[in-house]
Amino acid sequence: MNNILITGYPGVGKTTLINKIKEKLSCKSDGFYTHEKREKGRRTGFYITDFCGNQMVMADVNLETQYRVSKYGVNIDAFEKIGVNALERGLKHADIIIIDEIGKMEMFSKKFCSVLMKVLDSEKPVLATIKKRDCKLTAQIKARHDVKIYEITVDNRYEMLRTILGQIEKI
Numbered sequence: 001m002n003n004i005l006i007t008g009y010p011g012v013g014k015t016t017l018i019n020k021i022k023e024k025l026s027c028k029s030d031g032f033y034t035h036e037k038r039e040k041g042r043r044t045g046f047y048i049t050d051f052c053g054n055q056m057v058m059a060d061v062n063l064e065t066q067y068r069v070s071k072y073g074v075n076i077d078a079f080e081k082i083g084v085n086a087l088e089r090g091l092k093h094a095d096i097i098i099i100d101e102i103g104k105m106e107m108f109s110k111k112f113c114s115v116l117m118k119v120l121d122s123e124k125p126v127l128a129t130i131k132k133r134d135c136k137l138t139a140q141i142k143a144r145h146d147v148k149i150y151e152i153t154v155d156n157r158y159e160m161l162r163t164i165l166g167q168i169e170k171i
Contacts (some may be wrong), residue, residue: 001148003126004167005102005141006160008152013135014129017152018025018100020161021127025168030090031098032083034058035103045072046105048079050086051098057083067108074105079112087115091122096168099128107137120144125171127164 006014015033022029030051037045037057056078057063063073073153083099083106090097097119119126120128120141130138132151142149148167152160 002146013157029097030094032086033100095127103131165166
């Protein structure tokens with residue numbers, strides 16, 4: 001099982017867990033994570049940041065685009081420049097590929113969906129967060145034979161760090 005997926009409801013700490021795991025890894029990793037963009041204490045969007053430090057606004061309440069999730073306009077170009085490039089770089093040079101997250105915003109990019117499948121089919125271990133509520137693509141990913149899924153909750157998020165690190169060490 002090379003592909004480890006972390007799922008759970010929004011706000012339980014999936015991104016925090018991914019970043020803590022990344023800090024503890026001794027091998028070379030690549031990939032990306034997403035995090036909130038806040039203004040005056042309010043969430044106004046999301047950034048996408050790769051592990052080389054490149055960052056762009058992935059979604060924003062003021063972004064006019066045909067791609068929308070809730071109140072956020074999604075910047076596909078930013079996602080492909082940061083996220084897709086990080087995955088392609090990871091396929092070439094990393095020991096483990098980290099993806100935060102496989103979600104609705106990311107799936108607007110056909111390029112991402114294509115590269116994601118190459119990453120999951122590769123021999124490289126993958127650690128990814130994936131949205132809890134399934135669509136067709138996430139259901140297919142979760143049903144793969146080479147996937148191990150961990151559900152994170154507020155109650156188990158601290159023990160999941162040890163459990164998932166142990167799983168990665170086995171790989």
